[in-house]
Amino acid sequence: MATNDDLIIVASAACIIISDEEERQKRKRRWWMTSLFKSRSRYRGMDLLKDLTSEVEYGLFENFCRMKSADFEWLLNRIGPKIAKQNTSFREAIPPTERLMLTLRYLATGDSFTSLMYTFKISKQLISYIIPEVCSAIIESLDDYVKMPSNAEEWRSVAENFNTQWNFPHCLGAVDGRHCILQAPIDSGSDYFNYKQNFSIVLMGIADSNYTFLFADVGCQGRISDGGVLKNSVFWKKLQNSDLNLPPEEVPYVFVGDDAFSLHEHFLKAYPVEQKKGSKKRIFNYRLCRAQRVIENVFGIMSAVFRVLRKVMLLSPEKATTVVLTCVYLHNFLRESRHSRNLYTPPGTFDDDKDGTVMPGSWRKVRDRTSQSFVPMTKVGRKTSANCEAIRNEFSDYFMNEGRVDWQNDYA
Known part of the structure; x- marks a missing residue:
């Protein structure tokens, strides 16, 4: 004869079965595809x-x-x-x-x-x-489309092109970074919260004089400055360990950047304060800014064509990193394509320089100045060593003497 406990167990089991059946009925799809x-x-x-x-x-x-x-x-x-x-x-x-x-x-x-x-x-x-x-x-x-030079001769070729086009000798590339804005990542705290009060990942790029990427690092948290992103990259580790196979010269070959980076034996930035017109420091700053403008143009045309970079990406940081890196590879691919090169960057797209007169590129006309996406990095003052300062001064002296160009005093 069944006891009260047995009846309770049977009733509970029946309730569970009914509940499961009701749940299955709720989950049943009305159709497989709309x-x-x-x-x-x-x-x-x-x-x-x-x-x-x-x-x-x-x-x-x-x-x-x-x-x-x-x-x-x-x-x-x-x-x-x-x-x-x-x-x-x-x-x-x-x-x-x-x-x-x-x-x-x-x-x-x-x-x-x-x-x-x-x-x-x-x-x-x-x-x-x-x-x-x-x-x-x-x-x-497209893995082969973004690749740094592997030997001294290839680096020298990059430097010669910079000198020919931008009158800056021994320059191996222009460096800069951009914030790519995201929706707030889940459980990320303040890791991706940047100085613009947005959440972002950072794109760090090095470009040659032909407006193509030599190197790109994507995905670093937005709270980290340009200098921090650079020093955590594979590129910086190779530079510190002398693994880039740079050409051996008495005057070092250098990369150029803005005030967000620290001065280094192989990394130059402008003098920190406003200099007297016509002084060697002001002329150095002007010549460096002309070379450094290359990477600014690269970011400008890439974001003008691939508008995903100008909008808040509703993606996780990992997926957003993949999307941004895809834009980098497609940029180089289209720049090197004989079919799409003139479509992607028609004449007049990039800034032009005629004897010191800078003609703004067409990409600047389509910039959305109200957009908070794809914004520059914050600039941070950094101390410099005496040796690095001496290298910068050596470049300044060169621009005033044997490396002088006729128009520089009119614009610097």
Whole structure:
């Protein structure tokens, strides 16, 4: 005969079974896919691609993807096998072409995943997986496009180009950094909170005189200054350990930067205070700023084309790092492409210098000066050693004597 305890146990088990069944009924989907995404079969990404390329004279495809169709096809062939998925009995996989178009459009506009969902008829949940995956494939496929010189001869070639174009000898690259603004990362505290009262990761770049990246470090927390980011990078460790294979010379080969960095044997910045017009220190500052402007132009054109850098990225720091690094690799890829180079950086894009007169590049005209995204780093005063000061003075003396140019006193 059943006891009261047995009845209680049976009743409890029955309640659990009923509760589980009710929960399953609540979770049961009304449909596998909404009608919005089912309609993709009527207007697929391939149809969109055809429409964009049907009227070449209007440049619709180039505006949509920020590159020529030839470069799009080349890139698709490189990353296609890495991003392709298998069809299942439930649904057809999104083709690699659509995945690449979706990612390039996101980089070009910085639109929200919800906005892209209505354009491509792909759920925002799936978009959140597609974009980081395609970005990682692009970085892997374009790995050779961002590479520092590996020997003394290659470094000398970089320095000769700087001297020819910007009248700054022994310069191996211009260095600067930018904050890429994020939504507040979960449980991050103040790690990513920067001096602009935003959350960000830092892009640190070194550019040559051809406006391409030699090195990029992305992902450092926004609270860290330019100097701190630089000193935690692989580049700085190699520089400190003499592993960069720089050319051996009596006057060191140097990198140039702004006041956010500290003076170093191989790193020059401007003199800290306003100098008398025509003095050797003011002329040095002017010549250095002309060379350092290269990296400012690189950041300017990259953010003008890839507008995702100008908007608050609603991504985790890890995914945002991948997105920013993708923009860096695509910048070099498009700069070196014979198809898209003039599309990406048409004549007049960058600042030009005619005998000391600086002509602002067209990228400056499209800057959003009210935007708080992609902002410069904070400048921090730093002490300098006597040896580093002597190297800077040696450059100053050179600019006043054998390295003098006729127009410098008129503008410095």
